[in-house]
Amino acid sequence: MPSEKESTSSHISISDDAEAHDNSKSGETPRSSRGWDGKLRVEKKLELANPEALSDPEYSDEEQVLPGEEIDADEDLLDDYPSDTEEIDCVHSRVSSIPSLRLDRFKAVTRLCLRQNTITEIEGLSCVAATLQDLDLYDNLIAHIRGLESLTQLTNLDLSFNKIKHIKKIDHLVHLTDLYFVQNKIQTIENLDGLTRLRNLELAANRIREIQNLEHLTALEELWLGKNKITHLKGLDTLQNLKILSIQSNRIRTISGLDNLPNLEELYISHNALTSLKGLENVHSLRVLDISNNQVESVQGVKHMQNLEELWASYNQIADWHEVEGELRPLTKLNTVYFEGNPLQLKAPGSYRNKVRLMLPQLLQIDATFVRVS
Numbered sequence: 573m574p575s576e577k578e579s580t581s582s583h584i585s586i587s588d589d590a591e592a593h594d595n596s597k598s599g600e601t602p603r604s605s606r607g608w609d610g611k612l613r614v615e616k617k618l619e620l621a622n623p624e625a626l627s628d629p630e631y632s633d634e635e636q637v638l639p640g641e642e643i644d645a646d647e648d649l650l651d652d653y654p655s656d657t658e659e660i661d662c663v664h665s666r667v668s669s670i671p672s673l674r675l676d677r678f679k680a681v682t683r684l685c686l687r688q689n690t691i692t693e694i695e696g697l698s699c700v701a702a703t704l705q706d707l708d709l710y711d712n713l714i715a716h717i718r719g720l721e722s723l724t725q726l727t728n729l730d731l732s733f734n735k736i737k738h739i740k741k742i743d744h745l746v747h748l749t750d751l752y753f754v755q756n757k758i759q760t761i762e763n764l765d766g767l768t769r770l771r772n773l774e775l776a777a778n779r780i781r782e783i784q785n786l787e788h789l790t791a792l793e794e795l796w797l798g799k800n801k802i803t804h805l806k807g808l809d810t811l812q813n814l815k816i817l818s819i820q821s822n823r824i825r826t827i828s829g830l831d832n833l834p835n836l837e838e839l840y841i842s843h844n845a846l847t848s849l850k851g852l853e854n855v856h857s858l859r860v861l862d863i864s865n866n867q868v869e870s871v872q873g874v875k876h877m878q879n880l881e882e883l884w885a886s887y888n889q890i891a892d893w894h895e896v897e898g899e900l901r902p903l904t905k906l907n908t909v910y911f912e913g914n915p916l917q918l919k920a921p922g923s924y925r926n927k928v929r930l931m932l933p934q935l936l937q938i939d940a941t942f943v944r945v946s
Contacts, residue, residue, distance in 0.1 A: 650662075650678075653678065655677055656678075656679065657678060659681070659682065659684075660681055660684050661685045662689065663687045663689075664689070666689065667689040667691060668689065668691055670691060670693075670694070670695055671695060671696035673696070675699050675700050676699035680703055681700045682703055682705045682706060683704075683705065684707055685706075686712070687712075688711040689711075690713055691712040691713060692713045693718075694714060694718060694719035694720060697723060698722040701723050701724070701725065702725065704725060704726060705725055705726060705727045706728040707729050707730070708730045709730060709731055710731075710752070711734075712733075713734065713735060714734040714735060715736065715737070717731070717736060717738070717740055717742060718741055721741070724744065724745065724746070725747060726748055727750065728749065728750045729742070729748060729750070729751050730750075731753055732753060732754035732755055732756070732774070733754065733756075734755075735756065736753065736757065737757045738758070738760070738762070739758060739761070739762050739763050739764065740762070740763045742764075742767070743763050743766040743767065744766060745766075746766050746768065748770055750771065750772040751764075751770060751772070751773050751774070753775050753778065754775070756778055757778065757779055758775065758778040759779045759781070760785075761780060761783065762784075762785050763785075764786070765785070765788045766788075767789060768790065768791060770789050770791060770792055771791055771793045772793065772794040772796075773786075773789065773792060773795055773796070774794075775796065776796050776798040776800070777798070777799040778800055779800065780802060781800070781802060782806075783804075783807040784807050786807055788810075790811065791813055792813060792814055793815045793816065794814075795808075795814060795816070795818070796816075797818065799822075801822065802822040803822070803823045804824065804829070805824060805827060805829040806828070807829070808830065808833060809832045812833070813835055814833050814836055815838065816837065817833075817838070817839050818838075820841060820862070821842070822843075823845060825845045825846065825847070826851060827849065827850065830855050834857060836855060837857055837859045838859060838860040838861075839860070839861050839862065840860075840862040841862065841866075842864040842865050842866065843864070843865045843866075844865075844866055845866065846863060846866040847867045847868060847869065848868060848869065848872075848873070849872065850873060852873050852874065852877075853876070855877070856877065858877050858879065859879050859880060859881045859905075860881065860884075861874065861877070862882075862884035863883075863885050863888065864910065865886070866888055867888065867889055868885065868888040868890065869889040869891070870890065871890060871896055872895060872899060873899075874899055874903070875899045875900075875903070877903065878904075878905065879905055880906050881907055882906075882907070882908040882909075883900070883906065883908070884908075885910055885911055885914065886910040886911065887912070887913035889915065890914040891914065891915035891916060893927070893931070896916070896931070901931070901932060901934075903934075904934055906934055907935060907936040907937060908936065908938075909928065909932065909935060909937075909938060910938075911924075911928065911938075911939070912939045916928075925941070
């Protein structure tokens with residue numbers, strides 16, 4: 573998620589927890605600075621308002637939705653906000669009706685955060701349409717995308733952790749650069765053709781089986797598809813600007829469809845069913861490769877990746893020391909490797925780490941431990 577810009581205007585945060593905004597990594601792969609799959613991260617010190625969305629796959633069924641506590645119009649959460657405020661935060665504040673917030677009082681709002689409430693309908697936002705750029709409705713009870721017709725200035729839209737089954741009625745939001753649909757019930761990637769400025773698309777933890785309908789998103793730099801039901805890598809050829817592809821926890825058996833991505837720098841494909849790295853022969857720009865938790869037996873096929881800095885290969889079937897040295901020693905930029913859980917480590921746990929260090933002297937980190945520089 574883009575970092576929040578400092579504002580010179582007044583800004584007051586309303587939340588049941590003073591530390592509600594502290595984002596933290598979940599500990600899942602990939603261990604990037606963005607956490608698991610970008611937006612798919614939950615604050616450690618603030619529970620989800622609707623935790624059933626994580627534990628029960630059928631939570632989105634209408635009959636299981638409990639009515640929330642609606643805030644009456646005279647119970648004014650926004651009393652302390654000056655009329656010229658640019659940012660409004662109502663996190664975990666039991667809001668179920670956007671119109672009850674009477675947003676028409678605010679003429680300069682650029683960011684509206686209504687995370688972790690019980691909102692079911694997107695409504696009452698036309699009054700701030702002229703200025704609103706960032707709308708965050710993460711963790712609510714929204715089942716249908718509507719009410720965004722007038723919000724043509726939006727650059728950031730977060731509808732993660734809701735009940736959405738279909739992507740629609742956002743194609744007109746042509747200024748969007750960041751779009752989040754993490755943890756919904758979406759089965760098909762669709763109706764995104766008009767979003768030609770989109771740089772970041774997050775669709776992790778849905779029910780998607782096929783990568784499709786992305787041809788027009790030529791500005792896309794990050795695509796997060798982890799924890800779906802995807803079986804093949806395809807439909808990516810036009811994404812010439814793609815830098816990050818995250819597709820872990822799917823059903824992929826072979827790597828394919830990456831030959832025409834000249835700018836791809838990070839590939840997260842852990843927790844799949846890979847047995848080899850065949851298919852990466854023409855991928856030259858990778859800095860980070862995560863193949864953890866597969867059935868890969870060999871690292872053959874990475875020697876040409878002269879920009880590779882991190883190789884995450886834990887819990888595979890890699891056993892050949894000679895081959896590992898031959899493939900990785902020429903990679904002078906390589907500074908981090910993870911081989912724990914492989915035969916390399918399991919057969920000789922006592923000498924494993926020292927052997928890796930001597931074999932690959934360029935390393936700064938082996939598994940979770942930094943290499944001591946003598």
